[in-house]
Amino acid sequence: MARITFIQHDGTENTVDAEPGMTVMEAAVKNSIPGIAAECGGACACATCHVYVDKAWREATGQPEQMEEDMLDFAFDIRPESRLSCQIRVTEALDGLKVRIPEKQF
Amino acid sequence: MSADVIKTDAVIIGAGPVGLFAVFELGLLDVKAHVIDILDRPGGQCAELYPEKPIYDVPAIPVVTGQELTDKLMEQIKPFGAEFHFNERVDALERIDGGFRLTTDDGTVFESKVVVIAAGGGSFTPKRPPLPGIEQYEGKSVFYSVRKMDAFKDRDVLIVGGGDSALDWTLNLQPVAKSLTLLHRRSEFRAAPASVQKMLALVESGNIAFKLGQVTELHGADGQLTGATVKAPDGTTFEQPLEVMLPFFGLTMKLGPVADWGLQLEENLIPVDTEKFETSEKGIFAIGDINTYPGKLKLILSGFHEGALMAQQVHKYVYPDKKLIFQYTTSSSNLQKKLGVK
Numbered sequence: 066m067a068r069i070t071f072i073q074h075d076g077t078e079n080t081v082d083a084e085p086g087m088t089v090m091e092a093a094v095k096n097s098i099p100g101i102a103a104e105c106g107g108a109c110a111c112a113t114c115h116v117y118v119d120k121a122w123r124e125a126t127g128q129p130e131q132m133e134e135d136m137l138d139f140a141f142d143i144r145p146e147s148r149l150s151c152q153i154r155v156t157e158a159l160d161g162l163k164v165r166i167p168e169k170q171f
Numbered sequence: 172m173s174a175d176v177i178k179t180d181a182v183i184i185g186a187g188p189v190g191l192f193a194v195f196e197l198g199l200l201d202v203k204a205h206v207i208d209i210l211d212r213p214g215g216q217c218a219e220l221y222p223e224k225p226i227y228d229v230p231a232i233p234v235v236t237g238q239e240l241t242d243k244l245m246e247q248i249k250p251f252g253a254e255f256h257f258n259e260r261v262d263a264l265e266r267i268d269g270g271f272r273l274t275t276d277d278g279t280v281f282e283s284k285v286v287v288i289a290a291g292g293g294s295f296t297p298k299r300p301p302l303p304g305i306e307q308y309e310g311k312s313v314f315y316s317v318r319k320m321d322a323f324k325d326r327d328v329l330i331v332g333g334g335d336s337a338l339d340w341t342l343n344l345q346p347v348a349k350s351l352t353l354l355h356r357r358s359e360f361r362a363a364p365a366s367v368q369k370m371l372a373l374v375e376s377g378n379i380a381f382k383l384g385q386v387t388e389l390h391g392a393d394g395q396l397t398g399a400t401v402k403a404p405d406g407t408t409f410e411q412p413l414e415v416m417l418p419f420f421g422l423t424m425k426l427g428p429v430a431d432w433g434l435q436l437e438e439n440l441i442p443v444d445t446e447k448f449e450t451s452e453k454g455i456f457a458i459g460d461i462n463t464y465p466g467k468l469k470l471i472l473s474g475f476h477e478g479a480l481m482a483q484q485v486h487k488y489v490y491p492d493k494k495l496i497f498q499y500t501t502s503s504s505n506l507q508k509k510l511g512v513k
């Protein structure tokens with residue numbers, strides 16, 4: 066089990082339990098976290114599951130692969146800590162992960 | 172654009188898997204259909220959102236990708252010669268004597284006896300960048316597609332994005348525009364390498380400018396843009412003068428005009444009965460992801476089933492004097508003739 070905290074643009078925090086193996090996007094959708102549209106259901110084809118990974122967790126979550134980096138072109142306000150949450154796989158090592166949700170996905 | 176009205180038995184709105192299979196079910200019952208989709212190709216979500224991903228729950232096909240399913244459906248419905256109208260969105264739907272009149276955003280007019288709404292999650296619509304006040308510029312100096320090149324003649328144009336649409340329009344508009352700047356967040360492009368080469372050659376020859384960054388603010392008045400503030404990758408900002416902006420950030424599904432047709436809606440879905448899949452309006456059917464009824468599942472296989480039942484009722488409207496005899500494609504020579512296998 067890994068605890069993941071989603072921080073909304075206005076600062077509201079929600080912490081949820083995620084099973085290893087699921088994606089961060091799935092953890093958000095399952096717990097009805099607002100701000101993650103995930104229109105394509107995790108196919109890395111919509112860029113509406115954009116999050117900013119907290120600095121302390123950048124290394125643990127890894128770097129986006131080519132397909133994700135390309136898809137990030139279709140999200141807004143991209144920063145170095147931008148990731149598509151459907152491409153971050155939950156592991157025990159991500160227990161405590163914090164991600165920020167952009168003000169708007171689109 | 173055509174001034175002539177297209178007359179047909181049925182108009183299918185949406186060329187997703189469910190709209191495509193509806194062609195088949197209607198075709199078996201001699202109902203001719205025209206299919207309209209805002210996308211430039213068939214397949215709906217399967218083609219647009221997950222062409223390469225495997226689907227495992229289409230009966231009798233253990234695994235098929237979104238694109239393969241689309242291709243197979245196109246092959247399966249070929250005998251019925253349905254006409255496709257891509258890159259067109261149905262904007263208006265009104266009842267007329269003996270049926271319906273539909274008008275697309277391109278001005279094409281259809282008159283049909285029945286309408287089958289297979290609009291799925293809604294029409295695929297360009298994403299609007301969440302920039303404050305962008306709405307006020309839309310249609311005048313912010314465009315999400317190019318309908319007439321003339322609108323860009325002798326203007327200072329900014330194109331934003333790094334995909335095929337951004338690159339294609341950079342290449343197409345460069346000869347027309349007064350000046351053209353391509354803005355993208357990084358120096359890699361997902362667009363076709365050949366287009367990227369051509370674009371870079373234009374930068375080399377000084378015909379266009381390429382800049383790295385993301386728009387953070389728009390400036391202008393009365394719908395007319397004069398410039399944009401751009402954040403460069405190093406965090407500094409600069410001002411980009413412009414008259415027209417074309418942002419290309421992909422597509423999103425929006426219910427769109429379906430909401431304006433006077434149909435009963437429940438949370439952006441169209442309630443139907445589960446016998447005929449007819450809406451609150453007689454002669455208008457809704458099948459696939461766009462409809463709702465107790466127990467509804469948004470699955471391709473459910474949409475196929477809905478199409479088969481819908482077609483039975485459509486037959487009654489199109490051929491009120493003919494009695495429909497239930498037949499199997501396996502054994503009916505009549506159906507096999509229609510399929511072109513006999």
Ligand SMILES: Cc1cc2nc3c(=O)[nH]c(=O)nc-3n(C[C@H](O)[C@H](O)[C@H](O)COP(=O)(O)OP(=O)(O)OC[C@H]3O[C@@H](n4cnc5c(N)ncnc54)[C@H](O)[C@@H]3O)c2cc1C
Nearest residue numbers: 185187189209215216261290291292293294295459460471
């Ligand atoms: C990532 C992902 C995976 C999926 N996996 C499966 C799976 O494994 N099995 C399964 O059964 N289902 C799956 N689905 C769901 C399946 O794709 C949908 O149920 C199916 O696409 C619905 O088909 P449809 O024809 O009703 O609508 P859509 O595929 O949404 O097509 C509707 C079409 O209508 C067009 N349209 C809408 N309004 C208008 C208008 N006014 N004018 C012109 N055109 C219009 C749209 O542009 C669109 O092309 C998946 C979906 C996604 C996103």
Ligand code: FES
Nearest residue numbers: 107109112114151
């Ligand atoms: S859910 Fe669509 S890209 Fe992540």
